[in-house]
Amino acid sequence: MAKICVLRMEGTNCEWETFLAFKRLKGDAEFVHIKQILKESEEERFLEDYACVIIPGGFSSGDYVRAGAIFASRLSKLKKEIIEFIEEDKLLGGICNGFQVLVELGVLPGIGEALSEEKKAVLTVNDSNLFECRPTLLRHVNGGKCIFTRRYTKDKIVIFPSAHAEGKLVFGGEDTLEKMIENDQIVFRYTDSKGDYAGYPWNPNGSTYNIAGICNERGNVFGLMPHPERVFYSYTHPDWTRNSMGVYGDGMPLFKSILDYIDG
Amino acid sequence: MEVEIKIKLKEGISDPEGKNTKKALRLLGFEDVLDVHTLKTFRIKLDDSDEGDSVEEAKEMCKKLLANPVIHDYEIKVKK
Amino acid sequence: MEVEIKIKLKEGISDPEGKNTKKALRLLGFEDVLDVHTLKTFRIKLDDSDEGDSVEEAKEMCKKLLANPVIHDYEIKVKK
Amino acid sequence: MNTLHLVSEVDLIGSDDDYLRRISEDMGLGLSVGELKIIEDYFKKRGRNPTDIELQSLAQAWSEHCCYKSSKTLLKRYILIDVPQNILMGEDAGILEFNDEYAYAVAFESHNHPSNIEPYGGAATGIGGIVRDVVCMGATPVALIDPLFFDPLKGIKSKFLLNGVVSGISDYGNRIGVPTISGMVYFDEDYVSNCLVNVGCVGIVKKSEIIRSRAKEGDLFILVGGRTGRDGIHGVTFASAELSEKSEEDRGAVQLGDPITKEPLIHACLEANERGLLDGMKDLGGGGLSCVIGEMALAGGCGAEIELENVPLKEEGLKPWEILVSESQERMMLSVDPKNLKEVLGIFEGWDLLATVIGKATKGRSLNIRYGKEKIYEIDLNFLVDGVRYNRIYEIKNKEEKIERFNEPRNYEEIFSSILSSPNIASKESIIRRYDHEVGGRTVLKPLQGEIGFSSHGDASVIKPLEDSYKGLAITSDINPSFMKINPYKGSLSAVDEVCRNLVSVGSLPHSLADCLNFGNPEKPLVMGYFHESVRALGEIARELGLPYSSGNVSFYNETPEGSIPPTPVILGVGIIEDIRRSITSDIKGRNPIYLIGETREELGGSEYLKIIGVSGVVPDVNIKVLKRSIEAILKEMARGNIASCHDISEGGIAVCLAEMCMGGNIGANIDLSLMGEMIANRRFANLKISDFQMRSDIKLFSESNTRWIVEVNKKREEEFVEDLKDQGLGCTYLGKAGGDGIRISDKKKGLINIPLDKIRDIWGKGLEKFLR
Ligand SMILES: Nc1ncnc2c1ncn2[C@@H]1O[C@H](COP(=O)(O)OP(=O)(O)O)[C@@H](O)[C@H]1O
Numbered sequence A: 001m002a003k004i005c006v007l008r009m010e011g012t013n014c015e016w017e018t019f020l021a022f023k024r025l026k027g028d029a030e031f032v033h034i035k036q037i038l039k040e041s042e043e044e045r046f047l048e049d050y051a052c053v054i055i056p057g058g059f060s061s062g063d064y065v066r067a068g069a070i071f072a073s074r075l076s077k078l079k080k081e082i083i084e085f086i087e088e089d090k091l092l093g094g095i096c097n098g099f100q101v102l103v104e105l106g107v108l109p110g111i112g113e114a115l116s117e118e119k120k121a122v123l124t125v126n127d128s129n130l131f132e133c134r135p136t137l138l139r140h141v142n143g144g145k146c147i148f149t150r151r152y153t154k155d156k157i158v159i160f161p162s163a164h165a166e167g168k169l170v171f172g173g174e175d176t177l178e179k180m181i182e183n184d185q186i187v188f189r190y191t192d193s194k195g196d197y198a199g200y201p202w203n204p205n206g207s208t209y210n211i212a213g214i215c216n217e218r219g220n221v222f223g224l225m226p227h228p229e230r231v232f233y234s235y236t237h238p239d240w241t242r243n244s245m246g247v248y249g250d251g252m253p254l255f256k257s258i259l260d261y262i263d264g
Numbered sequence B, C: 001m002e003v004e005i006k007i008k009l010k011e012g013i014s015d016p017e018g019k020n021t022k023k024a025l026r027l028l029g030f031e032d033v034l035d036v037h038t039l040k041t042f043r044i045k046l047d048d049s050d051e052g053d054s055v056e057e058a059k060e061m062c063k064k065l066l067a068n069p070v071i072h073d074y075e076i077k078v079k080k
Numbered sequence D: 001m002n003t004l005h006l007v008s009e010v011d012l013i014g015s016d017d018d019y020l021r022r023i024s025e026d027m028g029l030g031l032s033v034g035e036l037k038i039i040e041d042y043f044k045k046r047g048r049n050p051t052d053i054e055l056q057s058l059a060q061a062w063s064e065h066c067c068y069k070s071s072k073t074l075l076k077r078y079i080l081i082d083v084p085q086n087i088l089m090g091e092d093a094g095i096l097e098f099n100d101e102y103a104y105a106v107a108f109e110s111h112n113h114p115s116n117i118e119p120y121g122g123a124a125t126g127i128g129g130i131v132r133d134v135v136c137m138g139a140t141p142v143a144l145i146d147p148l149f150f151d152p153l154k155g156i157k158s159k160f161l162l163n164g165v166v167s168g169i170s171d172y173g174n175r176i177g178v179p180t181i182s183g184m185v186y187f188d189e190d191y192v193s194n195c196l197v198n199v200g201c202v203g204i205v206k207k208s209e210i211i212r213s214r215a216k217e218g219d220l221f222i223l224v225g226g227r228t229g230r231d232g233i234h235g236v237t238f239a240s241a242e243l244s245e246k247s248e249e250d251r252g253a254v255q256l257g258d259p260i261t262k263e264p265l266i267h268a269c270l271e272a273n274e275r276g277l278l279d280g281m282k283d284l285g286g287g288g289l290s291c292v293i294g295e296m297a298l299a300g301g302c303g304a305e306i307e308l309e310n311v312p313l314k315e316e317g318l319k320p321w322e323i324l325v326s327e328s329q330e331r332m333m334l335s336v337d338p339k340n341l342k343e344v345l346g347i348f349e350g351w352d353l354l355a356t357v358i359g360k361a362t363k364g365r366s367l368n369i370r371y372g373k374e375k376i377y378e379i380d381l382n383f384l385v386d387g388v389r390y391n392r393i394y395e396i397k398n399k400e401e402k403i404e405r406f407n408e409p410r411n412y413e414e415i416f417s418s419i420l421s422s423p424n425i426a427s428k429e430s431i432i433r434r435y436d437h438e439v440g441g442r443t444v445l446k447p448l449q450g451e452i453g454f455s456s457h458g459d460a461s462v463i464k465p466l467e468d469s470y471k472g473l474a475i476t477s478d479i480n481p482s483f484m485k486i487n488p489y490k491g492s493l494s495a496v497d498e499v500c501r502n503l504v505s506v507g508s509l510p511h512s513l514a515d516c517l518n519f520g521n522p523e524k525p526l527v528m529g530y531f532h533e534s535v536r537a538l539g540e541i542a543r544e545l546g547l548p549y550s551s552g553n554v555s556f557y558n559e560t561p562e563g564s565i566p567p568t569p570v571i572l573g574v575g576i577i578e579d580i581r582r583s584i585t586s587d588i589k590g591r592n593p594i595y596l597i598g599e600t601r602e603e604l605g606g607s608e609y610l611k612i613i614g615v616s617g618v619v620p621d622v623n624i625k626v627l628k629r630s631i632e633a634i635l636k637e638m639a640r641g642n643i644a645s646c647h648d649i650s651e652g653g654i655a656v657c658l659a660e661m662c663m664g665g666n667i668g669a670n671i672d673l674s675l676m677g678e679m680i681a682n683r684r685f686a687n688l689k690i691s692d693f694q695m696r697s698d699i700k701l702f703s704e705s706n707t708r709w710i711v712e713v714n715k716k717r718e719e720e721f722v723e724d725l726k727d728q729g730l731g732c733t734y735l736g737k738a739g740g741d742g743i744r745i746s747d748k749k750k751g752l753i754n755i756p757l758d759k760i761r762d763i764w765g766k767g768l769e770k771f772l773r
């Protein structure tokens, strides 16, 4: 079975529920500390041994300097390996803080090259200037490029809770957004309860084009601000006591999609 | 030796902290406040090396970590 | 007119942000980094008033909102 | 090495009272002359004077904060008796049975003094400390609770405090990845310059992995986590005195906390414990190294030796006594058998954390400290740890609770609106959302419940702590300081009643309590009188309900020259729910009948209503037997699937309770109060006559009588529900039906309130806004 790496460092704090999401689906996940893949530790690990690397949520290095920046700068020592990993069409995903790391690392938006030296986007401070924890409604707008969300039909609306202070996606370059739309790289967008694109608080951070999640041009690098791992089962949905649903919550298919792909 | 690196938001990039601070100051009665911008400064003590180097080094720090060019400009000053 | 207010942690108050940034810089290979301190700057545009007043006003802002005298020192500069 | 200049002898023996007083002041000891005399006596017998480091360490160990010298006697008499068997252990945190294999841990403390000086750092390090208390039992923290008390924010200072405290909790709690799921925010003038920040933490631990705070002879003491600095010096002595102007200079007592050292520290400590490498673990909180090592050695029946020079420092030039009493954050002490040393150090290295051997557990019963080659400290552990105890004088003065007469309001909607927008009632969403209440993926019921985009206050939050079990923990915290101000005895009963109400509302059986007792200066007999009445009530009701106090904390000296806080014994409650998939939320689910459970009396003393109109009344009482029966009856109805939603009635009475239920469901209600007052079940099913009763509509609507709930009953189960409650002899009154898009309330044809939900949400939602930022 293909191996999954849940990558963490000090301050990563959603690794347990992310790990469990894979375990519950019989995925072969393990925790790896950044020191291990940077060969700063005796128990070394190698990127190439994994079919999927997930960077979970949290506050890596306290989000000091900028959310995800320190984690990304440390990972950038492995640029070559990361580019290879992406070009071999393996999966690299980031949730919340992980998304911030992938953007700071230059693998998202990921247009034209697997990893760009210059950063092309940023997840910056929410318009409210506050950390906010609130349920968000997302429309799956991807036409099929994103490998991580293949189990969601197009236009399906899901509930994933958000909890972040820096989630406002801003692109550098005039035409980045257009290209992303053209390339089918937009994956999730915030909506209101009627399914319309609305302002705050439905879009909790002021993100460009109401974007909550994107993938790279190849569809194998994916970042998302809200937390699918927190709604793996229905009973952690924010409204499960009033809108009855089955055993699984809206987040489960995301992890299932990953396993579909890596386990063939 | 010390380098001081100022990281500030580019023209046109919204500054929620500045905006909120402005609102709070005005509510507190500072009604002549027209605008507030925030910036972050890193004061970095370096082991003795010459000036030329340390500016270059500070630039590298910005590129690799301290700034994101999509939204940030930076200024570097060296103090002995 | 603009006042620039710098807020920094007092000597002896530990600065987790500085500490973590230092660690990150050193791991990135900037091994000559001995110490990092962070400070926050507010650039505040004021409606025209005279200099004397605006320093006082800035002090008031620090006291009421921007700083906590228990842990922070501040510097005020006025630019025309 | 010459340490002579680093440690000095203090000339206690034979000194007069004045000199002793001066020593205490100059050295910042906070010891009384009487206490110094006991110390003098101890050293006289040993034929020498104490060193400064010995004296500093005794001062710390004997502070109110560390040894409960003013409260121990009363706590023992009322609260800590008849400990039921479900308490497995009580140390830094209480440990209680969860299921066959697991236990849960509860710790609850105040962090008031530091938070008043530096709200951001004070509140953050409060969270840091309480988490350490849970971790040092070997438990994984799964929930944080933060009851907060402020003055009503008229001044700039109080806004500064509120924003600082909330930011501190948010930044620290979110970063260490423990969800803040429950709490309260209360406003009262008497908290001016004395805000209260109480913090609780609940953890989960395999019974076989519970670890004690003790060392066995031969063990090494390993200090792990952060470095030691000048920060936090005299924190506990500072917390054991009144705040004054001068307090702002006590900067040493203030710290910011470093969550990013703490987060991996939690993992590393738990990992070392899980692998069975530790003999003991204790956190370094209030009271530095000497307290911790002293207590660990004493508990293990051995002595200890410390090499102070080995302690890793933040800065150079710390004196030995400063190293010893420093309260620098993010540190833990492990006692480890030498054979496990290498493996333990390896774990901490893997997490990039410091771990240093600083001493060992020895034969004998004393604590010895060396700095370099010099011996600078030797004290018997019993003398150090046992401290002193006082039977403080108390005076019980019951205020007369008189009922003032006042006219029925002409405009109910106006009164209702002012209650809804008063800061104690208004939505706490703007604060709650700044805390991550879902990290860990275990939060089944959140603090805000209902339809997305419309959610409203719930009663308790529910956590599912284990992957393989549907068993859950419900958590809430309560106190009504307005009741306490009038009658500390009834106020304390009410707090426990409310805790139980909240736990039952979500479908859980109350299982344990914890108390954080915040009071003024215990040297004042009246304050001690409040304390006495409060713990007496807390003990009585808990005993009758069969609930243990698993842990607690006493915070005295919450006073400034401006006055004292209201007596504020905050109660944290934990309930057990067998299957979290059956938990119940407060939001209205459909067009169902709505019932009131419990008896409404004319008990408006301390109510939000009377506060607004400015008259006095009688504080609600508790009938513990009825409470017990109600708990059983409601849980039974829930188990039968008869109840669709449930909310307890507290501040603001029935009116506010209904409003919150309707807002959460985004469904209105049509209510008629005319059946209220009848003790027996609703006449629709019981065929009773409506006896005329006198109660006025405003009393029905706004009374805050205890032991009451509003429930939405599943339409099809209405008859069964009413029969059941009648069988139990419990008051149950039909109020009306959910439906529509507004709240309409009438009493015998007289219309009282008719307001659209959107408007109610707007009034309630914006109540706090003006106080934030
Ligand atoms: N400071 C806080 N932190 C976290 N949750 C809070 C806080 N204040 C209030 N809450 C939550 O908001 C809800 C409503 O609070 P409150 O009105 O005090 O409830 P109750 O009166 O039922 O005890 C509860 O779920 C409570 O836990």
Ligand SMILES: [Mg+2]
Pocket: D458, D459, D502, D647, D648, D649, D650
């Ligand atoms: Mg309640």
